[in-house]
Amino acid sequence: MITGFIVHRRHAARYREIVRIMLAHGLGGLVAPVGPFRRWTAADMLGDTHQTDEVRAHHLRLALQELGPAFIKLGQIMATRVDLLPPVYIAELERLQDRIAPDPPEVVAATIEQELGAPALSVFATFEFAPIAVASLGQVHAATLTTGEHVVVKVQRRGVATQVNEDVAILQQLAASFERRSRFLREQGLVDLANEFAWTIRAELDFLQEARMCERIGLGMARDETVRVPAIFWSQSTSRVLTMGRIDGIRVDDVDGIRAAGLDTSDVAAALVRILAFQILDLGVFHADPHPGNVVVCADGTIGLYDFGLVGVVDDQMRERLLFLVLAVMERNPQRVVDEITALGAAPPTLDRKALEREISYLMTHYIGVRLDEIPVMTIADDVMRVIRRYQLRLPGELAMLAKTAVITEAVARRLDPEVDVIAVAQPAIRRAGVRFYSPEFWWDRLKGKPLETALLASSLPATIQRFITRLDRNDFKMHIQVDDIANMLYEMNSMVNRLVMAIVAAALSLCVAMLVLAVRPRWTSFEGVTLIALFAVAMAIVANVLFRVWRSGRR
Numbered sequence: 001m002i003t004g005f006i007v008h009r010r011h012a013a014r015y016r017e018i019v020r021i022m023l024a025h026g027l028g029g030l031v032a033p034v035g036p037f038r039r040w041t042a043a044d045m046l047g048d049t050h051q052t053d054e055v056r057a058h059h060l061r062l063a064l065q066e067l068g069p070a071f072i073k074l075g076q077i078m079a080t081r082v083d084l085l086p087p088v089y090i091a092e093l094e095r096l097q098d099r100i101a102p103d104p105p106e107v108v109a110a111t112i113e114q115e116l117g118a119p120a121l122s123v124f125a126t127f128e129f130a131p132i133a134v135a136s137l138g139q140v141h142a143a144t145l146t147t148g149e150h151v152v153v154k155v156q157r158r159g160v161a162t163q164v165n166e167d168v169a170i171l172q173q174l175a176a177s178f179e180r181r182s183r184f185l186r187e188q189g190l191v192d193l194a195n196e197f198a199w200t201i202r203a204e205l206d207f208l209q210e211a212r213m214c215e216r217i218g219l220g221m222a223r224d225e226t227v228r229v230p231a232i233f234w235s236q237s238t239s240r241v242l243t244m245g246r247i248d249g250i251r252v253d254d255v256d257g258i259r260a261a262g263l264d265t266s267d268v269a270a271a272l273v274r275i276l277a278f279q280i281l282d283l284g285v286f287h288a289d290p291h292p293g294n295v296v297v298c299a300d301g302t303i304g305l306y307d308f309g310l311v312g313v314v315d316d317q318m319r320e321r322l323l324f325l326v327l328a329v330m331e332r333n334p335q336r337v338v339d340e341i342t343a344l345g346a347a348p349p350t351l352d353r354k355a356l357e358r359e360i361s362y363l364m365t366h367y368i369g370v371r372l373d374e375i376p377v378m379t380i381a382d383d384v385m386r387v388i389r390r391y392q393l394r395l396p397g398e399l400a401m402l403a404k405t406a407v408i409t410e411a412v413a414r415r416l417d418p419e420v421d422v423i424a425v426a427q428p429a430i431r432r433a434g435v436r437f438y439s440p441e442f443w444w445d446r447l448k449g450k451p452l453e454t455a456l457l458a459s460s461l462p463a464t465i466q467r468f469i470t471r472l473d474r475n476d477f478k479m480h481i482q483v484d485d486i487a488n489m490l491y492e493m494n495s496m497v498n499r500l501v502m503a504i505v506a507a508a509l510s511l512c513v514a515m516l517v518l519a520v521r522p523r524w525t526s527f528e529g530v531t532l533i534a535l536f537a538v539a540m541a542i543v544a545n546v547l548f549r550v551w552r553s554g555r556r
Helices: 001-012 010-025 053-065 069-078 087-093 104-116 162-181 183-188 190-205 207-220 255-260 266-284 316-330 334-343 354-369 377-390 397-416 422-437 440-447 450-474 487-521 527-554
Strands: 124-127 140-145 150-156 241-245 283-289 295-297 302-304 311-313
Touching: 001 162, 010 053, 053 069, 053 087, 069 087, 069 162, 069 190, 069 354, 087 104, 104 150, 104 241, 124 150, 140 241, 162 183, 162 255, 190 207, 207 241, 207 311, 241 266, 255 266, 255 397, 266 283, 266 397, 266 422, 302 311, 311 397, 311 450, 316 334, 316 397, 316 422, 354 377, 354 422, 487 527
Parallel strands: none
Antiparallel strands: 124 140, 140 150, 150 241, 283 311, 295 302
């Protein structure tokens, strides 16, 4: 509690600003937990002063935009969590835009000189101080190196790191406050989500991390002549300034422009799907922000990728599980699908397995074998999200990001070619992944360390058994049992005991007052009468407090 008080005091001005903006947009329920006299319920999650979810979602987006970079990023990341938010909020948060005035030229020049150790026009042959793009964390400028290469320079906005760190600390404090007041949000792991968001946005503030991911994907796709990834110029890059090669092209959603350039939109659509499938199943690293502003089509038909600030990583274990999940879907085996969902860690302990199998079987029967151009993409997405929310399937962060990336890519591909067969295009990558997972090399890499691990275990086992027997013989054996959510259970028990004690005190006080009235029969204007009235008022106040606490606990 002391730590929370210190955080509140340290960020008091920012807290007031957040509360003011939320109240201005009718979202007071979101900031009510800051106060000590309010217990937060799931009904308060998205505010309570608007009549419809559409209006609430609209004002939530406007409030996040007004609150600045950290909250904009929070909304953009939450737009990927189809397992947590209803479709109306997902659709509205997807419209979040960084409508921020650019830093003036003198600020950009000062940042570059501070980071690179020389003025911009000494490091670069030319530098356009008017940005070609402005985002919440940085802005992009066109430039030319002294060696002649055309580049783009991403410069971090002044003061953004300080503001983001302050807002992240506030969000983590609010998440902890929400969890203490809502069982629903404890089950959703709100604190874990806040910590995951903190890690993500702080990584985005480090432009060198973005450069490393860009180079990793570029090296992994170097043999693919249908994709271009910007080259990183390390000597002109720091954690706040990133210089990369410029890729000119047409926005991937500009269908008319692509056709006017003499390119086949169906080839572009297939390339988008193939590139994503390769990144996920072969590289294990994928561009997680493929909106049309970050993808261009070059004059020769190749796909250019920009902005690697948001990148997803899929390890071998998750790739294996995803492959088995896809195979289970292709085999129309709902039991195996549920097995893989459980293995991915998405299933809650209270999962009704049979009911989920029936839902998945229905979706398979309804959609598999039907041409994708005959079914609106959003219809499929809505049905899948409905199942995810109904059974409280909580997707791992990387998997939720992957699913959102796949949906965006498919939507762009279908805009380019309404008849694109996503599964057919991705099948070569799926087959390669299957061959790799069953290859001797894969299993050799996985098992080559096992003999040593087994030998070490066998050598230490006798001593371990001896220590165990000795402790049993000395009656010195201890077991440590961890009960999940024990702190909240104790809090609930403490609250219940407090209400019981207060009820007993109120009853005793009321009984004493009644007995004194019968025994003394005072005049109500006398000192004794006023004292008894005051005691009775205190008793009624305690009763009212107990009733209020009981009512409030019933709403949780």
